[in-house]
Amino acid sequence: MAVPDSHFSLFGRDMAVDLGTANTLVYVRGRGIILNEPSVVAVDTRTGRPLAVGVEAKRMIGRTPGYIQAIRPLKDGVIADFEICEKMLRYFIHRVHQRRFAKPRMVICVPSGITGVEQRAVQEAAEFAGARKPAYIIEEPMAAAIGAGLPIHEPTGNMVVDIGGGTTEVAVISLGGIVTSQSVRIGGDELDDAIITFIKKEYSLALGERTAEEIKIALGSAWPLEEELHAEIRGRDLITGLPKTVVTTTDEIRKAVEEPVNAIVDAVKITLDKTPPELAADIMEQGIVLTGGGALLHGLDARLQAETGMPIIVARDPLNCVAIGSGQCLEEFDALKQVLISANPR
Numbered sequence: 001m002a003v004p005d006s007h008f009s010l011f012g013r014d015m016a017v018d019l020g021t022a023n024t025l026v027y028v029r030g031r032g033i034i035l036n037e038p039s040v041v042a043v044d045t046r047t048g049r050p051l052a053v054g055v056e057a058k059r060m061i062g063r064t065p066g067y068i069q070a071i072r073p074l075k076d077g078v079i080a081d082f083e084i085c086e087k088m089l090r091y092f093i094h095r096v097h098q099r100r101f102a103k104p105r106m107v108i109c110v111p112s113g114i115t116g117v118e119q120r121a122v123q124e125a126a127e128f129a130g131a132r133k134p135a136y137i138i139e140e141p142m143a144a145a146i147g148a149g150l151p152i153h154e155p156t157g158n159m160v161v162d163i164g165g166g167t168t169e170v171a172v173i174s175l176g177g178i179v180t181s182q183s184v185r186i187g188g189d190e191l192d193d194a195i196i197t198f199i200k201k202e203y204s205l206a207l208g209e210r211t212a213e214e215i216k217i218a219l220g221s222a223w224p225l226e227e228e229l230h231a232e233i234r235g236r237d238l239i240t241g242l243p244k245t246v247v248t249t250t251d252e253i254r255k256a257v258e259e260p261v262n263a264i265v266d267a268v269k270i271t272l273d274k275t276p277p278e279l280a281a282d283i284m285e286q287g288i289v290l291t292g293g294g295a296l297l298h299g300l301d302a303r304l305q306a307e308t309g310m311p312i313i314v315a316r317d318p319l320n321c322v323a324i325g326s327g328q329c330l331e332e333f334d335a336l337k338q339v340l341i342s343a344n345p346r
Helices: 005-011 055-059 082-096 116-128 140-147 188-203 209-219 250-256 258-274 277-286 300-308 318-331 333-339
Strands: 015-019 023-028 032-038 041-044 049-053 068-071 106-110 136-139 158-163 168-174 177-184 230-237 243-249 288-291 312-314
Touching: 015 082, 015 318, 023 082, 023 318, 032 055, 032 082, 032 318, 041 055, 041 082, 049 055, 049 082, 082 116, 106 116, 106 140, 106 318, 116 136, 136 140, 136 318, 140 158, 140 168, 140 177, 140 288, 140 318, 140 333, 158 258, 158 277, 168 258, 168 277, 177 258, 188 209, 188 230, 188 243, 188 250, 188 258, 209 230, 209 243, 209 250, 243 250, 250 258, 258 300, 288 300, 288 318, 300 312, 318 333
Parallel strands: 015 106, 106 136, 158 288, 288 312
Antiparallel strands: 015 023, 023 032, 041 049, 041 068, 158 168, 168 177, 230 243
16 A cells, blocks of 8 residues: 555655665665666866756766766765765655755765765765764675575574675674675676776777676676677777777677776685684585676576685675665664664763
């Protein structure tokens, strides 16, 4: 049954935000994920005013007149542009809450490797954007593990690998806490950059970010495929300056992304190396769970299985695991409160 918004604005206001480098997802208590938009803001550089946020702004990337700039306020999972990030958060909060003075309780996801200063920046951005104080923080691998349905409170080792747009988080969780973790600032964006660099070197062809992302989704892989595919890609010829089409294959794109994929594999190996033996034995039985957009890279599970000898499971809804997990913390606030970090009393 659909409940009118005004009814919800009285009590269903708590929200969890998966503030991602590539996409921001908002989960509202009692309603689930109700917003999933690119973390992009288009700004008029003459006035500093945001013109568009999310999907509309992403459409503008690489296609704007000189005075409009499409900015991604997060880089490598942390805030690179505080002011723009706050405006983006405010926009998303207002999209969810029509009421001007709504002060929702908010849980925000952050990479596990961020510094105290970066963490405070996230909390302050949320509070300036209208969240009730204190804004709660949850580490991404913990949220991903909850969202993937892992038994985080039990005394068994659960290993989760969350590959987002800007960071890859690898963590071993037991008894509701992170035992050991590794956060590398490599994710989907680095795969896109590697494709842009490779095509530039091999074919003297300049690609845009959006095209590189499309190629990654269509042709990207981390392990040889049963049937190698090929596709046409369009870009600008760097020699003539004219548009040009070339044909590339999954084999070539696999070579292109080899370096960032290797870094992800290494992060998993380093974490396994630091894991206590009892927990490592549990992981050997339960397997390693992959979440995040990077979990969808073809053959990444096969590659990790070959390199670590562990069973690899791709979570059921990898793209939404972090948002679902942080939302779960709102639904069962008292049971999961211990996994949240609240603001330091200032």
